[in-house]
Amino acid sequence: MAEQHAASLSKTDQQMHMADKRSASLGITGLLRMEDPIDVRISFSQRQALIASWKAMRPQACNVMRKILISLENDTPKVKQIFYKAAVLDAFSRESTPENTSITTSGTIEEHVKFMTNFFDELIQNIDNECEAISQIRKIGQDHAKLNHSCSFNAEIWERLGEIAMQTLSSLDAVQKTREGAKAWLALIACVTDELRCGFEGETRVFSRKSSSAERLTEDEELQQRMRQMRLEFTSTVPF
Numbered sequence: 001m002a003e004q005h006a007a008s009l010s011k012t013d014q015q016m017h018m019a020d021k022r023s024a025s026l027g028i029t030g031l032l033r034m035e036d037p038i039d040v041r042i043s044f045s046q047r048q049a050l051i052a053s054w055k056a057m058r059p060q061a062c063n064v065m066r067k068i069l070i071s072l073e074n075d076t077p078k079v080k081q082i083f084y085k086a087a088v089l090d091a092f093s094r095e096s097t098p099e100n101t102s103i104t105t106s107g108t109i110e111e112h113v114k115f116m117t118n119f120f121d122e123l124i125q126n127i128d129n130e131c132e133a134i135s136q137i138r139k140i141g142q143d144h145a146k147l148n149h150s151c152s153f154n155a156e157i158w159e160r161l162g163e164i165a166m167q168t169l170s171s172l173d174a175v176q177k178t179r180e181g182a183k184a185w186l187a188l189i190a191c192v193t194d195e196l197r198c199g200f201e202g203e204t205r206v207f208s209r210k211s212s213s214a215e216r217l218t219e220d221e222e223l224q225q226r227m228r229q230m231r232l233e234f235t236s237t238v239p240f
Contacts, residue, residue: 042187
């Protein structure tokens with residue numbers, strides 16, 4: 001009977017039906033990592049559910065984003081280290097400019113809370129403009145590529161952020177209110193996570209190539225300098 005019911009569902013509903021059965025043992029983290037692909041295309045009704053649920057959770061959005069980031073910080077030592085360094089720099093910045101205490105560094109956790117809230121504001125508002133949304137998301141991933149070299153920030157952190165975001169959002173009444181809302185947020189977070197990782201990895205490869213070229217150039221310059229020094233030393237020892 002259950003198999004006949006699943007066969008009558010649409011492709012998307014079949015995937016969510018399978019996800020529901022597996023979620024009992026895997027939890028929401030399992031949904032994001034399950035082998036069966038999730039159709040991330042968002043239907044009109046799901047778009048409406050996203051808009052309605054975001055509007056409902058908007059008054060507490062900053063608290064939700066803070067909870068997501070703190071969970072990521074506690075789960076990932078590298079993220080904790082990055083936020084700690086940013087907080088120290090922010091403190092020094094405030095001390096050095098007491099006349100303007102509104103100056104903050106963009107890397108602090110509180111600045112990320114504001115950024116993520118504004119990000120979802122714009123994303124939900126422009127949900128129908130897929131190309132612009134994807135470009136915006138990838139740009140964020142690209143902007144974090146520099147952390148790969150300086151702080152060992154890696155692509156797996158994006159995956160963990162997506163998992164934590166889905167765990168947190170799925171617990172909200174505004175998301176649980178309708179099945180379409182839960183499906184829509186699952187698809188949206190999966191898409192955002194993929195595009196963040198895509199932008200990050202692409203820019204990281206570019207940065208690595210540039211760094212390798214710069215290192216080779218430096219080595220060549222050092223070699224030429226040593227050769228010039230050897231010629232000078234040789235010339236100074238040869239009698240005229």
